[in-house]
Structure formats: C-alpha cells, structure tokens
Amino acid sequence: xxSRLVPWYxxxxxxxxxxxxxxxxxxxxxxxxxxxxxxxxxxxISLTPFDFSLxxxxxxxxxxxxxxxxxxxxxxxxxxxxxxxYSSLLTGTSDGAVEGGEAVxxxxxxxxxxxxxGETRVLVSNMTAEEIFTNRALFKTNVxxxxxxxxxxxxxxxxxxxxxxxxxxxGSEYFSFLSRKAxxxxxxxxxxxxxxxxxxxxxxxxxxxxxxxxxxxxxEADTAILETQxxxxxxxxxxxxxxxxxxxxxEVAMTKIKAQRIQEARDAELQKDVESKRAQMQLERLRAxxxxxxxxxxxxxxxxxxxxxxxxxxxADAKLYAEQKAAEAASxxxxxxxxxxxxxxxxxxxxxxxxxxxxxxxxYYQLTKEAEAAATSKKLEAEAVTEMAKAYQELSAAFxxxxxxxxxxxxxxGVYTELARANxxxxxxxxxxxxxxxxxxxxxxxxxxxxxxxxxxxxxxxxPPMLSAVQEQTGITPxxxxxxxxxxxxxxxxxxxxxxxxxNGNVQVVKGKAVVRT
Numbered sequence: 001x002x003s004r005l006v007p008w009y010x011x012x013x014x015x016x017x018x019x020x021x022x023x024x025x026x027x028x029x030x031x032x033x034x035x036x037x038x039x040x041x042x043x044x045i046s047l048t049p050f051d052f053s054l055x056x057x058x059x060x061x062x063x064x065x066x067x068x069x070x071x072x073x074x075x076x077x078x079x080x081x082x083x084x085x086y087s088s089l090l091t092g093t094s095d096g097a098v099e100g101g102e103a104v105x106x107x108x109x110x111x112x113x114x115x116x117x118g119e120t121r122v123l124v125s126n127m128t129a130e131e132i133f134t135n136r137a138l139f140k141t142n143v144x145x146x147x148x149x150x151x152x153x154x155x156x157x158x159x160x161x162x163x164x165x166x167x168x169x170x171g172s173e174y175f176s177f178l179s180r181k182a183x184x185x186x187x188x189x190x191x192x193x194x195x196x197x198x199x200x201x202x203x204x205x206x207x208x209x210x211x212x213x214x215x216x217x218x219x220e221a222d223t224a225i226l227e228t229q230x231x232x233x234x235x236x237x238x239x240x241x242x243x244x245x246x247x248x249x250x251e252v253a254m255t256k257i258k259a260q261r262i263q264e265a266r267d268a269e270l271q272k273d274v275e276s277k278r279a280q281m282q283l284e285r286l287r288a289x290x291x292x293x294x295x296x297x298x299x300x301x302x303x304x305x306x307x308x309x310x311x312x313x314x315x316a317d318a319k320l321y322a323e324q325k326a327a328e329a330a331s332x333x334x335x336x337x338x339x340x341x342x343x344x345x346x347x348x349x350x351x352x353x354x355x356x357x358x359x360x361x362x363x364y365y366q367l368t369k370e371a372e373a374a375a376t377s378k379k380l381e382a383e384a385v386t387e388m389a390k391a392y393q394e395l396s397a398a399f400x401x402x403x404x405x406x407x408x409x410x411x412x413x414g415v416y417t418e419l420a421r422a423n424x425x426x427x428x429x430x431x432x433x434x435x436x437x438x439x440x441x442x443x444x445x446x447x448x449x450x451x452x453x454x455x456x457x458x459x460x461x462x463x464p465p466m467l468s469a470v471q472e473q474t475g476i477t478p479x480x481x482x483x484x485x486x487x488x489x490x491x492x493x494x495x496x497x498x499x500x501x502x503x504n505g506n507v508q509v510v511k512g513k514a515v516v517r518t
Contacts, residue, residue: 007035007036007038009033009034009036010035011033012031012044015046016044016045016046017031017045017047018031019043019045019087020036021040022037022039022040023039023040025040027084028084028088030087043091047075048075049075050105050108051073052072052073052074052109053070053071053072054117055067055068056069058120058121059121059124060124060125060127060129060132061128064172065169066124066132066167067167067168067169068120068132068163069163070161070162070163071161071164073159074151075159076156076157077157082155082156083155085153085154085155086154086155086156087155089154089155111154112151115150116147119147123139123142123146136163139163143161144158
C-alpha cells in the first residue's frame with residue numbers, strides 16, 4: 001500500500017491490477033493505470049494462479065476412512081465483480097492488517113484449504129467408497145463444482161483440478177484389495193480374450209477356405225451362363241436388325257406417298273383462299289358506304305351518353321366528398337370531445353389520488369406521532385416504575401427486609417385501619433346464639449352410686465337446645481306431643497324440660513342444669 005504527498009502515476013504489470021481507495025472514490029477502484037492523489041492509497045493485486053495440493057482424510061457413507069489426494073490451480077477471476085470481491089476480502093491478513101504479498105498468499109491459501117476440505121468431506125460422506133473408486137470423473141466434477149461455488153464468493157476461480165489415486169490410511173488395505181481384485185479380473189479377462197481370439201482364428205481359417213472354394217465354383221458357373229447368354233443375345237440382335245430394316249423401308253415409301261397427297265391438298269386450299277379473298281373484298285367495298293354512316297351516328301350517340309354519364313359521376317363524387325368531409329368533421333369533433341373527457345377524468349383521478357395520498361400521509365404522520373407519544377409515555381412510566389423500585393429497594397434495606405417494608409407501607413396507607421373497619425362492619429348487627437351441651441360426668445345418688453336414670457336424663461337435657469337449633473335453621477317445628485308429655489314437677493331429671501317449656505330465650509345447660517338466657 002502506497003501513499004504519497006504529490007500525485008503519482010502508477011502502471012500495473014501485465015499480471016496485476018491497481019486497487020485504489022481514498023477520497024473521491026466510492027468503495028474501491030480497480031484499474032491498470034491511474035494518477036494516485038495524496039489523499040488516496042494504491043495496492044497491487046496479482047492475477048497469477050497458484051497451485052494447491054493436499055491429501056485429505058475423509059469418511060465415506062459406510063464409515064470407511066480413506067485419503068483423497070487433490071490438486072487445484074486457483075487464482076483471482078479476471079472480471080470486475082470478482083476482482084472487487086477479491087480485493088475487498090482477501091488482500092489483507094486474518095487480523096485485518098494490510099501486509100505484503102507473502103502474508104496475503106498465506107491467508108488465501110488458508111481460506112482455500114478450509115473450503116476444499118469442507119466441500120470434499122461433505123461430498124465423500126454422501127458417497128460410498130465403491131462409487132468414488134468407479135466414478136472418478138463424476139467425483140472430480142462434483143468436487144470442482146462445489147469448491148468453485150464457494151470460491152466464487154471470494155472472487156477466485158479454479159483453472160485446473162485433479163483428483164489423484166485414492167489411498168488407504170494407515171492400517172487399512174481396502175484399495176489394495178480393490179486393486180488386486182481389478183488386476184485379477186483384468187488377467188482373467190485377458191486369458192479369456194486370448195482363447196476366444198484363438199478360437200475365432202481357427203474358425204476363420206476354415207471359413208475362408210470354404211468361401212474360396214464356393215467363390216471359384218460360382219465364378220465358373222457364372223462364366224458358362226454368360227457365354228450362353230451372349231450367344232442368345234447375338235442371335236436376337238440379328239433378328240431385330242432384319243425386322244427393323246424392313247420396317248424402315250416401308251415407312252420411307254409411306255412417307256413419300258403422304259408428302260405427295262399433302263402437296264395436292266395444299267394447292268387446293270390455296271386456290272380456295274384466293275377465291276374467298278376476292279369475294280370478301282367485293283363485300284367490303286359495298287359495306288363501306290352504308291356502314292360508315294351508321295358508324296358515325298353510333299359514335300355521336302355514344303359521345304352524348306358518355307357526357308351525361310361523366311356529369312352524373314362528377315355530381316355523385318361531389319356529394320360523396322361533401323358527406324365524407326361532414327363525417328370526418330363529426331368524427332374529429334367526437335374524438336376531441338372524448339379526448340377532453342378523458343383528460344378531465346385523468347386529472348380528476350390524479351387530483352383524487354393526490355388528495356387521498358395527502359390524507360394518508362397526514363394520517364400516517366398523526367399515527368406516527370401518537371405512537372411516538374405513547375412510546376415516550378410508556379418509557380417515562382417504565383423509568384418512573386424503575387425509580388420507584390429502586391426507592392422501594394432502599395426502603396426495604398432500611399426496614400430490615402421486604403417484610404418490614406410491607407408493614408411500613410400497610411401502616412402508611414392505613415391498611416390495618418381499613419382491615420379493622422372491614423372486620424367491624426362484617427360482625428355488626430350479629431346476634432349470636434350459644435348452645436352449651438353438657439359433656440360432664442353423670443350425676444351420682446346415694447353416696448356416690450351411679451344414677452340409673454342418667455342416660456335418659458342426658459337425652460332429655462340435649463333435646464331442647466337441639467330442637468331449638470333445628471327450628472331456627474330449617475323452620476321445622478317438632479310435634480307438640482314431644483313437649484307436652486306428663487312430667488314430674490321438680491325432679492332433677494326433668495329440670496331441663498321444665499326450663500325449656502317455661503323459658504322464652506335460649507337454654508344453656510351447665511353440668512346437668514338448664515340456665516335460660518334472655
């Protein structure tokens with residue numbers, strides 16, 4: 001890459017191009033010669049192809065390893081598009097630095113090696129070793145096409161490609177076996193071909209001898225036949241000559257007679273023509289006087305008729321011309337009117353289109369601004385939420401954690417007060433009714449002995465509150481006989497029933513005794 005303080009005229013070698021970049025050039029410029037200004041840089045790229053060989057180890061479709069030796073002659077393609085790609089992508093090193101030709105060549109070789117290895121391995125993995133071995137030309141074509149497709153992206157072209165003999169990797173003898181198999185097959189085929197040729201040679205000798213004898217016999221027979229045919233033809237020719245001579249003599253005599261008769265008939269015809277001509281001349285002389293008068297009258301009448309016809313034709317032509325001009329004027333007026341209507345329609349459509357376009361642009365601008373305003377609003381809300389989250393995070397740290405922050409916020413916003421008020425409103429106006437059931441031990445009589453009536457007494461103690469609860473909750477009233485059976489007044493076992501009958505409030509049973517709450 002060169003840069004000078006004064007303009008410098010550069011000329012490229014026959015196998016190179018100048019690549020110029022800098023001010024006044026969009027992208028890069030590729031040329032053979034040019035003035036390079038101080039604010040521009042120039043670099044030479046070589047079109048000389050280079051050889052690239054490698055032995056690639058790949059795996060076939062049946063998981064068989066083999067070595068594929070390939071050799072390519074590759075160089076930049078001499079087209080503007082390809083040179084632009086090559087100059088833009090491959091004139092520097094892999095780290096972006098611009099160096100000399102050796103570094104560029106190594107970079108290109110490294111890229112080409114990667115492309116060849118990748119495409120060859122992909123192609124080998126989709127074929128069997130037998131297919132690669134037997135279809136060498138097809139394999140070479142596919143490898144070249146696949147590699148060329150990738151190299152075209154870098155502006156490179158393959159000038160020559162070659163796939164050498166496939167090799168076995170260390171520890172494998174697949175191709176050795178194939179070679180021995182091919183050698184044995186070739187040897188066997190050669191021996192078979194040799195015996196076949198010997199057999200055909202012996203058969204051919206005997207066939208040639210038999211054919212020679214047959215040809216000799218045939219030639220002798222043909223000779224005898226030809227001699228007989230020639231004698232026959234000679235006799236036939238002599239007879240034909242005699243017949244032909246007689247026929248010619250008869251024709252000569254007949255021709256002389258016919259010529260004489262024709263001459264006599266011709267003389268008679270000529271005499272007849274002379275007489276006819278003489279009579280015709282006499283007739284014409286008589287006709288000339290009478291016919292001339294009639295001819296003059298006919299010509300005079302014809303001239304008058306022609307004049308009348310000419311006048312009628314001219315009048316008709318004038319009328320037709322006037323009608324044509326009127327039709328043309330009407331047609332022209334109609335066309336102009338149609339053109340005016342078409343122009344007015346077009347202009348109205350254009351005006352309508354412009355109006356719709358302006359409205360659409362205004363609507364688009366309005367929607368754009370509304371979307372921008374909404375986006376700005378959402379962005380500000382997001383920023384506010386973010387700031388609020390940061391503040392809450394700091395408060396959480398100040399109050400000892402999220403639980404402390406939650407309690408603070410609930411106190412600040414009156415959540416506890418609202419909860420208390422809601423609980424108070426929930427239980428306001430309630431009139432709870434409390435039933436207490438006797439679950440204590442059964443009473444005793446006579447110095448601690450068990451009361452035999454305790455189970456019955458317990459049943460009657462539990463009936464009043466239970467029936468009261470059933471009536472309040474379901475509306476079902478117990479039968480009257482359950483409450484009106486004759487009872488013994490004042491006994492301990494019937495105390496609960498007496499209290500239930502006499503009380504208007506709720507019954508509470510405490511340790512076997514009924515207490516009425518009003």
